[in-house]
Amino acid sequence: MPRFFSNLQQASIFKHLLKWTLLALPIAAGVGSLVALFLWLLDVATQYRFQHPNLLYLLPVAGVFIYALYKYLGKNAEAGNNLILDHIHEPGAGIPLRMAPLVLVTTIITHLFGGSAGREGTAVQIGGSISYYLGQKLKLSSADISIMLLCGMAAGFGAVFGTPVTGAVFALEVLAIGVIRYKALLPCLIAAVLADLVCSAWGIHHTQYRITFQKMPFNLTTFLQTDYLLLLKVIGASIAFGLVSQLFARTTHIFKNLANQDISIKWLIPVVGGLLIISLTFLLQTPDYLGLGVVPPPGGQVSITTAFTVGGATYFSWFWKLLFTAITLGMGFKGGEVTPLFFIGATLGNTLAVLTGAPVDLMAALGFIAVFAGATNTPLACTLMGVELFGGEPVLYFAVACFTAYYFSGHQGIYAAQRVAINKVWHSRENKNTPDE
Template sequence: MAGVRPMATWQYSFRHVARVTGTSARWGIILIPMAACVGSLCALFLWLLDVITGFRFDHPAILLGLPFAGMAVAALYQHIGGRSEGGNNLIIDQIHEPGGGVPLRMAPLVLFGTVISHLFGASVGREGTAVQIGGSLASGFAQLFRLDTRSTRLLLTAGIAAGFGAVFGTPVAGAVFGLEVLTLGCLDYAALLPVAVASIVADWTCHAWGIRHTAYHVGFRGIPAADGSIFHVSALLLCKVSLAAICFGLASRLFAESTHRLSTAFRTFCPQAWLRPAIGGVLTILLVWITGTRDYLGLGVVSPDPAGVSIVNFFGSTHYYPWAWVLKLLFTVIVLACGYKGGEVTPLFFIGSGLGNALAPVLHVPADLLAGVGFVAVFAGAANTPLACTFMAVELFGAADVIYYAAGCFIAYLCSGHTGIYLSQRIGTPKTLLPQLKPGIRLRELPRS
């Protein structure tokens, strides 16, 4: 009998490996084409953004058409959008509680709407568009292959990861984001391999189309010790970064709460959804006139002026912009609250790196390092995705300063409270132990304090 047990164990192991291999092959047939389609659409989207941003730089008067462009897109959504209006929150809801699916028309609608927003100068991002493209195509593939509920949830999660990984060129962060964005404090490791495959394939596909992502340079690589060696972390510098991270977390909360509250106020003041973007467009034009600059329009990654306000310039050691982050927050909150299509993440990158740039001379911290920490930390707090943002920092800036990035993301996540840009997120493990924070409750169901 003693000789039977190893044989049975070997047979079980063989059957297990064969079953896993077969399942992986079947999933590969679905995941790889889906991710390739998402990566291709993200490549088209990023190429269009480059073209229209250059056009807007060359024709600044196009800003005057922003109110009318916003109304046209809102009217389009009102007539044919249907459930697509739910955006990222609809996808998250469908993963948690399937019912009705994600409409395939969401992908072309959000791509068109975001391109129009950027063409006319709305201060919106691109992550929302990429995630909605990924979720919409994933839902279409799930219907095509007649997947069951569990498999559909998994494919939708992979679609989120594919869109995020491709649009930012951060496949590992994209995979973790797809898992982490669904529930605060919980990860579904059953989806780990599918989201990784989807994110990597989508990023490869986007790259194969010739898309190149912006490079951000962080020159700081540690402080030399007395013997000339460089250790990877300084206790004093880590304390300063941690102090800044509290500010980053509060900025995350300010952004999310301002967007939700102002959106409610605009809906009360102007019940007609197609008319609200006109208000945001007019206010944007007034802000440009008051500030005397167009640097806060669009993504804000680069500026037509070499010394202008931009994310790239926040990483410089000679330029300091103390109030740029506040103005970008104002520009972005207004248009998002009025219904312009796009995303929040790139404006959050701007706000975070701008706040880091402003705090750097106050805390006597290298500007490029603190801009990098703020870049990911404000996003981590607003999206409740500290792990994904830490991986993003490594993929974008390198691993030399990972302790500072991790500290910034973790502290900002805790300090941002139980709010966020995605109100369909569920609470898995609360950040603080309060009676109203029951597992499974959505952020939108929490009382706003």
């Protein structure tokens, strides 16, 4: 009899695996292909802006166009990632299919004219809208549609950065602080891996990051003299990473709230935002803080890739990128937050390495993932991202950086719809805001 029940259980597991593999295939094909198109267009737009820097002067006009698109075509699509998270928590009005083309087009416009934004938000919204549409067409239950949405998020994130394992865990971890819905882990992993393969099949190549740091062979002397001291430096830097991630989230929310309170004519909000970006660029006399910031623009010196080398960032590069991005995203332009967070973290890590004498490439890598971990409250996903992007040798430092930044970033992240399931500071009383499992 026990063997009979065991066979039934294995059959049920196989059926579950087959079902979600079949459902993940169209998600991966659609999301992976659209993300590939998005990344190609983004590269074209970035290169065109590099060749025509005067496009920056049209950023306010581009902002009005983005406002008009969402006002007349967007409906509830403007809520973006928060709409997807809200629907997973409490199914409501649904995710409009128009979200995918709208966010793709408006993100390209933002980058073409010099707005400081990323790409993760766009990829996740593409994934969410495509997966919800498929779930509706297949007449799936509300519970299965929620899993489809998580698969779409994982597929978008995994494909846009080439980090499928991170994408799967991120989709589950970002829903609520302190809990992970493991029931969707396998479907999310299948969708993320397949979407990354589809994106790569279209000829998309992701930026390769390498660090030269290697652990010293363990013995008592090297541990006390080298590893222990470096670990203390990493902990101190990680506290700063967490505080800066909180500063980014709060600054973005402040710009958004002030703009909506003080500017009654709403189409003027992106106009003011665009003028602020133009003014700051003239003030600093550098184009370094426009666009993605993965590689330095012509005439620029600071970017994510340069932050891994000595002299690849100034002491305040992280602050200027934070300010540029908070203005861009807080005042009506579209795009993600994650790549700017990579820039902020990597350049802050570079600065802290110079000040403390720590390895520059290691600290840049730690800032790269830890500021992201703090801003999104996803320390496990970001630790895995460190391994996927930089290799597994410094995994201890990745974990220390991401977990420490997570605790020091507070509870307000970049996603307003993210819930607090378990308070970061443990209390004897259970938190009442635990999401339904």
